[in-house]
Amino acid sequence: MAPPAIAEAGPDTRRVVPMSVMKLSDDAADLPEKFVKSLGERPTIAHNDYCKEIPVISLKGIESESERARIVAEVGYACAEWGIFQIVDHGVPAELMKSMMENTLGFFKLPLDEKVKYATMPGGFPVGYASGSHRADDDILDWRELMVHRCLPKAVRENDISIWPEKPETYRKTLVEYSDTMGDLVTSLLGLISESLGLPTSYIKNAVGGDDAEQKILFNYYPQCPQPDMTLGLRSHTDYGTITVLQQDDVGGLQAYKEDRDKWVTVEPIPGALVINLGDQIQILSNAKYCSVEHQAVVNSNQTRLSLVTFANPSSTSQMGPAPELLSEENPAKYRSYTMKEYLPICFAKKTKKHYDALVI
Ligand SMILES: O=C(O)CCC(=O)C(=O)O
Numbered sequence: 001m002a003p004p005a006i007a008e009a010g011p012d013t014r015r016v017v018p019m020s021v022m023k024l025s026d027d028a029a030d031l032p033e034k035f036v037k038s039l040g041e042r043p044t045i046a047h048n049d050y051c052k053e054i055p056v057i058s059l060k061g062i063e064s065e066s067e068r069a070r071i072v073a074e075v076g077y078a079c080a081e082w083g084i085f086q087i088v089d090h091g092v093p094a095e096l097m098k099s100m101m102e103n104t105l106g107f108f109k110l111p112l113d114e115k116v117k118y119a120t121m122p123g124g125f126p127v128g129y130a131s132g133s134h135r136a137d138d139d140i141l142d143w144r145e146l147m148v149h150r151c152l153p154k155a156v157r158e159n160d161i162s163i164w165p166e167k168p169e170t171y172r173k174t175l176v177e178y179s180d181t182m183g184d185l186v187t188s189l190l191g192l193i194s195e196s197l198g199l200p201t202s203y204i205k206n207a208v209g210g211d212d213a214e215q216k217i218l219f220n221y222y223p224q225c226p227q228p229d230m231t232l233g234l235r236s237h238t239d240y241g242t243i244t245v246l247q248q249d250d251v252g253g254l255q256a257y258k259e260d261r262d263k264w265v266t267v268e269p270i271p272g273a274l275v276i277n278l279g280d281q282i283q284i285l286s287n288a289k290y291c292s293v294e295h296q297a298v299v300n301s302n303q304t305r306l307s308l309v310t311f312a313n314p315s316s317t318s319q320m321g322p323a324p325e326l327l328s329e330e331n332p333a334k335y336r337s338y339t340m341k342e343y344l345p346i347c348f349a350k351k352t353k354k355h356y357d358a359l360v361i
């Protein structure tokens with residue numbers, strides 16, 4: 001498959017990295033004006049005030065029929081009640097997780113001149129390094145540096161790999177292995193989610209384009225912040241894709257909005273665990289039985305934080321919408337059908353945080 005044209009869906013994404021948040025963190029005594037969030041957006045819960053109720057699901061025994069039934073039931077509950085959960089015993093090698101963290105940290109620690117070589121292309125698809133935001137049209141910035149890669153389908157990765165960082169030396173090799181491993185994990189999770197909806201195991205994987213489905217991997221580096229109460233590392237949003245797998249270090253800062261309690265909750269870092277959150281496509285496919293959870297990252301004044309984020313997205317041509325098998329007279333479609341080519345411009349237009357509202361019937 002030919003890689004998609006680079007400019008297919010992006011707004012003007014190049015902020016020519018006019019400043020580095022890491023450098024500001026070293027130099028600034030006060031939070032610079034352009035990071036000050038409006039009162040309603042500021043954090044209300046601390047980065048380390050953990051919610052113990054967010055489900056933690058062990059995938060141990062996934063191959064055995066009885067254990068799989070338990071896992072599917074737990075996944076179904078977590079998707080319906082939380083839209084976010086953690087998994088342990090997931091089979092991703094600890095060594096690979098550690099190595100990806102070290103390589104990512106190694107990249108962010110490079111001098112700015114070196115990182116800027118990999119900055120997002122002008123007007124192009126949001127891939128590459130950015131600081132504060134990868135959008136040129138943002139008035140208020142986030143307290144983070146980031147690096148985005150297109151990793152699947154493989155043809156896209158092979159096309160892009162020459163623009164991935166050459167330092168640290170093991171960066172590219174590790175990211176290829178990480179991408180493949182996360183790809184397999186996503187397939188397995190989509191199987192569990194399909195079954196939890198009463199659909200065949202391969203249903204969602206097929207619906208999002210099978211092997212043509214897209215994967216982006218994003219690394220977030222959140223420097224220490226002089227006034228963490230007045231800003232965010234990453235503004236509140238939902239992920240537009242299918243599901244997201246997030247690996248974080250032990251600092252804490254990921255928060256999800258629990259709508260029925262009107263409350264932000266902080267996800268506890270558990271060594272070796274991966275955080276799974278549902279994206280817009282699962283909410284729509286499930287006809288709102290499951291929720292695409294709103295989430296954000298808060299920062300703190302003592303420690304830097306890293307997160308490695310794998311987005312599983314449908315292929316651009318997949319016909320998306322509520323699964324017909326789930327619909328009935330009592331449960332009519334809440335959303336119209338569409339392709340991702342249509343959906344992405346809705347997301348990038350930033351008219352609403354809940355992009356799927358644009359598809360409500
Ligand atoms: O860093 C985090 O904990 C959140 C990252 C995230 O939500 C994202 O990159 O979409």
Ligand SMILES: [Fe+2]
Pocket residue numbers: 237238239244295
């Ligand atoms: Fe996210």
